[in-house]
Amino acid sequence: MALDYEVPEDKRALYWLGDKLIEYRTPVMALVLLTTGMFAYWSFQLRLVTSFGDLLPQTHEFVKIHNKYSGTFGGANNIVAMMAVEEGTIFTKKNLTKIFEMTEGMDTVYGVNHNQIESIGHRTVRHLRVAAGGTLRAEPVMLRAPKTQEDVDEIRRIVHNAENIYGLIVSLDDKAALLRANFIEGRLDYRRIFEEVNEKVVEPFSDEETKIYVAGEPRLYGWVYSYASDVFWILVVTYCIEWILRWMYFHDWRGALRPTLTGVIAAFWGLGFIHLIGLALDPLMLVMPFLITARAVSHAIQMHDRYYEEFEKCGWNKRRAIVASFAELFVPTFSGVVTDAFGVLVILLVPVIMLQKLAITASFWILAITVSEMLLNPIVYYYLKAPEPELVVLREHGIFRKGIEWFTRLHVSRVGRLATLGVWATAVIVALYFVRGLTIGDPTAASPLVWLDSPYNVSHTEIQGRFGGVEPLIVVAEGFDKDAMKDPEALRTMERFQRAIERDPDIGYSFSLADIIRAVNRVFHELEPKWLVIPDSWTDIGGLFFIFFSGSPPTETAKYVDPSYTTAHVTFYAKNHQGDAIRRIIARCEKFIEENPMDKAAFKLAGGLIGVLAAANQELVRNDLLMNFLGFFTIWVILTFTYRSITAGLYLLAPLLASNVIVNAYMAVQNIGINIHTLPLVTVGVGFGIDYGLYIVSRTIEEIRERSDLTESVHQALITSGKAVTFTAATMIVSTAFWITSNIRFNAEMGLLLAIWMAISYVGSQTLLPILVLVFKPKFIMKEAGRGRMGSGH
């Protein structure tokens, strides 16, 4: 059927395109379905994986140092298991046997670095022993489980006299022992490590008298993976709730089905693309696909509502209604999709591989909405039976429509305008006050990924309570030449460095080569306390190192110093990884390093969990403002082209900026920090507001062409497009808020945050934007007044 009826001249091309899509429906549909089938196949190949390396800003100096030395001095992926006894001490035959067997169990867990296990039951934890003839030997504390009470007493004596053990891996009250294991980054299989640690380290040794607590990043991700199946429940329940809500709104199952098709097709394209470019899904990023799908569904609801409206206007002619709704909503839908897709791309600025991959996949996924929502949409409507006319009319008679009508009248009145501006101005001022508390990095000592009372955080708190700190910051002392670490001055500087940084309230304790040399020196001098110092000469130091390390293979000694004695490290164990604490500790380290240069070596920051988190936080701080600016700038540029007006973008961005400030203030008040997990969600969230605004402004322009009166046009836009926006926002907020039931605290908090974000953006676009338009009468809208809709084909 040709386009043989009158259509608006300026949209003739869009009407023609809509009509042609229906005319060539078979090849278009075959092409889209074939491609969707391919993407669907790929999307089912997707796996749930977190790649630790991808979470780090690989170009940052700290991460380069971390990567260079993590294989020898220890990385960020430590598991710390603590065995604590309720009664008595760990120094009994039974308890020491447990520690020994736990250590053996940990040594067989997949991915463990066998040379980087610290426990009194492991061969690498040694003490100095004076052997017959006065020679000194460095021997493991426990070569086997104790068999007699004498063995137990001997182990206790050794522990109490070893500076590298007592207080560090055995608590000062003798009630707890630590087992610290480092995992090889390339072999991190969180799920497998979690299960094997449970089987080999936790379950066989836990009983009424003995408690086992396990913390550390691999353990944390293991818990997150174990909770990931929650997501299916959340998705199923939200799907059902959304279906019911859409069915109630449209009074028709087609209204429930059509947005689902859009969401599912876009999801296949997005998920398939993620697999296609060699990525996997991160369990902490599962809110993201949900959010993009929600956006696809939101566009589809707008289109479906408009289709019903046009169906009535077009005298119940289905094909004309399909073409008209396609053409009339093309600009706001396409513009909304493009602004979202390009807005997300600014995340590329942060040099974190995971975020860059996410930016590309999210952008592609959002662009895929154009296929499912615009290309396929007219064809889907063509094949669906036309809705019953009475249902189309019924949708305009319900209590929802009456409520919107009543509120809109009040809102556009003089009092309403003043009240709206007053409330928004106050809200922004209050938010600006609170937003100063926004943290970069994690704002709490416990892990924000899981709930405070979760087994992980309970373990973490118990270990911190007994040992003071478990999260390592590794500062490398890189020598300029061989034997640099035998230089007395270098070792003394390392010791001073330890004492200086230990004064920070968030540092539990520290360890370095200097501690070993002092302890060995004392043993060499018959345990006289006055010899607990670093010797003055290279030869003395070399001799003592020889005594201590001579019985150990280089693979074992490498965790303290490299075989040529060129490079060693100072490791600080922090009590938490709060953003503020990390920033302060790193600043103290940098100050000390600057004020205490060494002749033979230089300190290099920084490895370990604290080091890499510091790097990530620094990159976020460096790029956050720029990213925000570019995000808004991108949206403004696209809006300028959409409405051929420089000011159009400003009107649409004003409510968005206000919403942004309020949401950031909420994050500050609720202690939600900006980190590599929250950042992309927050950036994608920005787009929601712009979509709502686009539909309202486009409809206002359409209305003013016919009505010429701005107030009436705004009113009409709010009770038509605004009604659909209200319904969309309500369903999205309800379903997103359902994420608060997740066992993964991060997903729950992000769900709630996004629900709040959507609510504020919605309120901004539905209240502040129309009032700004009414008050300032922008030229890009006013110039359309009276241009009339040149026939409408109705």
Added chain:
Amino acid sequence: MELGIWNSIGIVLGFSLFVIALDEYIAKPWRKRSWERRAASGDKEAQEMLRIAGSANVVDE
């Protein structure tokens, strides 16, 4: 009960079919009967709905 991908797909498909059947075979006939009852008792809105349902010339090519 732990959900995986396939039983989740099963539940959402089943639920969608249930809603479609509920709408086509229960809700719509019930709504129409309700309007007829209300129209018979003089309700203007119900009469209008029935008028639209009866007079609209739907072109569904």
